[in-house]
Amino acid sequence: MARVVVDVMLKPEILDPQGQAVQRALPRLGFDGISDVRQGKRFELEVDGPVDEAALARIHDLAESFLANTVIEDFTIRVEEVAEAVK
Amino acid sequence: MSRTPLDTVEHAAATPDVELPWAELGLKKDEYERVVEILGRRPTGAELAMYSVMWSEHCSYKSSKVHLRQFGEKAPESDAMLVGIGENAGVVDVGQGYAVTFKVESHNHPSYVEPYQGAATGVGGIVRDIIAMGARPVAVVDPLRFGAADHPDTKRVLPGVVAGIGGYGNCLGLPNIGGEVVFDACYQGNPLVNAGAIGVMRHEDIHLAKASGAGNKVILYGARTGGDGIGGASILASETFDDAKPSKRPAVQVGDPFQEKLLIECTLEAFREKLVVGIQDLGAAGLSCATSELASNGSGGMRVTLDDVPLRDSTLSPEEILMSESQERMCAVVEPEKVDRFLEICDKWDVIATVIGEVTDGDRLEIYWHGGKIVDVDPRTVAHEGPVYERPYARPSWQDELQADDANKLPRPETSEELKDQVLKLVGSPNQASKSWITSQYDHFVQGNTVLAQPEDSGMIRIDEETDLGVAIATDGNGRYAKLDPYHGAQLALAEAYRNVATTGARPLAVSDCLNFGSPEDPAVMWQFAEAVRGLADACQQLGTPVTGGNVSLYNQTGEAAIHPTPVVAVLGVIDDVARRTPVAFQEEGQLLYLLGDTREEFGGSAWSQVVHDHLGGLPPQVDLERERLLAEILISASRDGMIDSAHDLSDGGLIQAVVESALLGGKGARLIVPDGLDAFTFLFSESAGRAVVAVPRSEEVRFNDMCGARGLPVTRIGVVDGDTVDVQGEFALPLSELRETHEGTIPALLK
Known part of the structure; x- marks a missing residue:
């Protein structure tokens, strides 16, 4: 079994009110030296069966049509091997 | 990265032969030549950016202006008008020292591209228009039109638009008290997302957009400027000046309602302390619009240093900064000795504020970037003296055929059973069905002053808690009527909104309109527009309700197919005591039902012809404005003197639709008797x-x-409030439970 991670971020030119709120809070909380914050979403998809090209194409489709709003967001897809469950 | 020299005024004068992408920016050849003539040289890139965006249809009203003049020329005498057309929003006197400002605008195209953000920023924009007048926003309304209810794209656009309006308005803490939802295949690909807002102020607090007084400072405050909504300017940036730029900037803007809330409070506090000489919100065309309008409404001179504009993205070019439509920004003109206090207030509200320039003695708008002068123009030529077109218009060849296709000749129900089935079909059709699935996503009651909200005939807000003074607003438009006859269709939209306000007990005072049409380059569309404006202006004159402002949205069309001409009219009214308002719902069994007015065989453009026959043809109902005025007077008097307990205006769907709505809302049925002669x-x-x-x-x-x-x-007794059925005597009786299921089930089922 494998895990596919889809990261969705607002496009760089798009205003990110949440990221800005975090960024404004940082100095107030004593964390200096951070000039910008952008906030995104991470989806972890547990895939049944092999993660082959067909599976990735399917995930690309679902990310493009459902997970991300491609008018204002970009997304990236990467495969993450899942270690066997350890007791 | 290759650096081309900064395109300053000097550089432009020295390099007259440089080709600029004026066509890509939407200017016509003769328009570009006029810019060159005005300046006496080729424009700089920044000047071209400003002219192109300010001379666009959206900002300059170049196709509509010649017709819109009628709203001024035919404006009825009205003591209520404090500020008329031309300002950010009109202002109306509602008594007791209060003034109310209201306006409707369109945000159609952005809402099609990105429904949530498009609709949300539409609300944000209209609210900023209200605060720019010095008023506190108290309510919003949203007239919406979508493609066919069962079209897959409607399922994409509608929920996004509704969530966007709800999300932005609810975050701002503004009740949404009215509007409409209409489905028609003609809006497929061109949904109409109109947004209206109402604000309240004291007379002495009215503020106008102007910059006067040399030495006064120009302060930009609110959100940082980013690359939002500058599709066009990036052409300038990438193709002509610096190839290393990202070539595509998004045309979509993202709103931040919490920033807008801070902007409201911060602006109103600055007004209260009388720190502001002039003010302008930044909407379409951003800084280009704000600086040129403020300057030309004042004495004309202004100097701005663009380097001082706080940026979200440091790679923006000066052209992009001038054109950016980043949301939640305002521009104020402040006397030098008051600047510190103004900045203090902004700081208190956590709003970024920066002095970006000052008012000067001259009559030129000068903008600097990196030490070079990149703009040197007469601001009036940018803001007010844009091109004006007398577009050709002609009654379309199909108009006669359409009007001859008489809906009165359509087959009518022959048996009581058929009549009953058609009633059920009507009240369950998407346009006549309950819209509570949609409107319940908006907060109607936040702030605790909402007296009436959807699905009442008009939204009503209390504006004084001591005296119970209130205002009411209704928005209406019927594209089907207007398609059959644009002149009378526009008048019917006004008549309905006027009637809706009066039905709730408020006295209609003034009008705002949002005129949604297809391409002005099509003579048939231009004819529809000209007729609609003429009709509306004539009707406003006769009813004594001046147009205070509004908005025109053209090019709502895909290919050759334009939307139905859709003038949406908002009427504002005042009521001295909101406790006297009249609701739609039946209140008590045994009360007598009266029909006011005359009923004729009028089915052209009707809901019945659409629902039962999928037909559009014939003529819309007759307009009798004197009758509308009389009806309104009766409804207002009856409400004030406690003679009626509920009232509902009759419009699309006719009497049965109105009675079913009143019955379902009140949970009480009705027994109806068909009057003699009908x-x-x-x-x-x-x-x-x-x-x-x-x-x-x-x-x-x-x-x-x-x-x-x-x-x-004319008044006809037609029945009595009674029981738990809608019983048309001698024809059929429908249980309320069945009507409710039909009326309320449609929209959720479509959007599931």
């Missing part, structure tokens, strides 16, 4: 204008009849 079908489905149904307590029957008789308004 057949049951015409009685139930006709859409004759100038009518309303009222419920009169038995104790008031004589007084009410006497009043109508004395004033000459």
Whole structure:
């Protein structure tokens, strides 16, 4: 079994009110030296069966049509091997 | 990265032969030549950016201006008008020292591209227009039109738009008290997302957009400027000046309602302390618009240093900064000695504020970037003296055929059973069905001053908690009527909104409009526009309700197919005591139902012809504005004197639609008797204008009849509030439970 991670971020030119709120809070909380914050979403998809090209194409489709709003967001897809469950 | 020299005014004068992408920016050849003529040289990139965006249809009204003048020329005398057309929003006197400002605008295209953000920023924009007048926003309304209810794309656009309006408005803490939702295949690909807002202020607090007084500072405050909504300017940036730029900037803007809330509070506090000389919100065309309009409305001179504009993205070029439509920004002109206090207030509200320039003695708008002068123009030529077109218009060849295709000749129901089935079909059709699935996503009651909200005939807000003074607003438009006859269709939109306001007990005072049409380059569309404006201006004159402002949205079309001409009209009214308002819902069994007005066989453009026959043809209902005025007077008097307990105006769907709505909202049925001289079908489905149904307590029957008789308004007793069915005697009886299921189930099922 494998895990596919889809990261969705607002496009760089798009205003990110949440990221800005975090960024404004940082100095107030004593964390200096951070000039910008952008906030995104991470989806972890547990895939049944092999993660082959067909599976990735399917995930690309679902990310493009459902997970991300491609008018204002970009997304990236990467495969993450899942270690066997350890007791 | 290759650096081309900064395109300063000097550089432009020295390099007259440089080709600029004026066509890509939407300017026509003769328009570009006029810019060159005005300046006496080629424009700089920044100047071209400003002219192109300010001379666009959206900002310059170049196709519509010649027609819109009628709203001024035919404006009726009205003591209520404090500020008229041309400012950010009109202002109306509602008594007791209060003034109300209201306006409707379109945000159609952005809402199609990105429904949530498009609709949300539409709300944000109209609210900023209200605060720019010095008023506190108190409510919003949203007239919406989508493609066919069962079209897959409607499922994409509608929920996004509704969530966007709800999300932004709810975050701002503004109740959404009215609007409409209409489905029609003609809006497929061109949904109409119109947004209206109302604000309240004291007379002495009215503020106008102007910059005067040399030495006064120009302060930009609110959100940082980013690359939002500057599709066009990036052409300038990438192709002509610096190839290393990202070539595509998004045309979509993202709103931040919490920033807008801070902007409201911060602006109103600055107003309270009288720190502001002039103010302008940044909407379409951003800084280009704000600087040129502020300057040209004042003495004309202004110097701005663009380097001082706080940026979200440091790679922006000066052209992009000038054109950016980043949301939640305002521009204020402040006297030098008051700047510190103004900045202090901004700081208190956590709003970024920066002095970006000052008012000068001259009459030139000068903008600097990296030490070079990149703009040197007469601001009036940018803001007010843009091109004006007398576009050719012609009555379309198909208009006669359309009008000849008489809906009155359509097959009518022949049996009681058929009549009953058509009633059910009507009240369950997407356009006539309950919209509560949509409107319940908006907060109607936040702030605790909402008196009436959807699905009442008009939204009503209390504006003084001591005296119970209130204002009401209704928005209406019927694209089907306007397609059949744009002149009378526009008048019917006004008549309906006027009637809706009066039905709730408020006195109509003033009008704002949002005129949604197809391409002005099509003479048939231009004819529809010209006719609609003429009709609306004539009707406003006759009803004594001036147009205070509004908005025109053209190019709502895909290929050759334009939307139905859709003038949406908002009427604002005032009510001295909101406790006297009249609701739609039946209140008490035994009350008598009266039909006010005349019922004729009028089915052209009707909901019945659409639902049962999928037909559009014939002529819309007759307009009788004197009758509308009389009906309004009766409804207002009856409400004030406690003669009626509920009232509902008759419009699309006719009498049966109105009675079913009143019955379902009140949880009480009705027994109806078809009056002499009418057949049951015409009685139930006709859409004759100038009518309303009222419920009169038995104790008031004589007084009410006497009043109508004395004033000459036809009144017919049609039944009584009773039981748990809608019973049309001699025809059929429908249980409320069945009507409710049909009426309320449609929209959720479509959007599931």
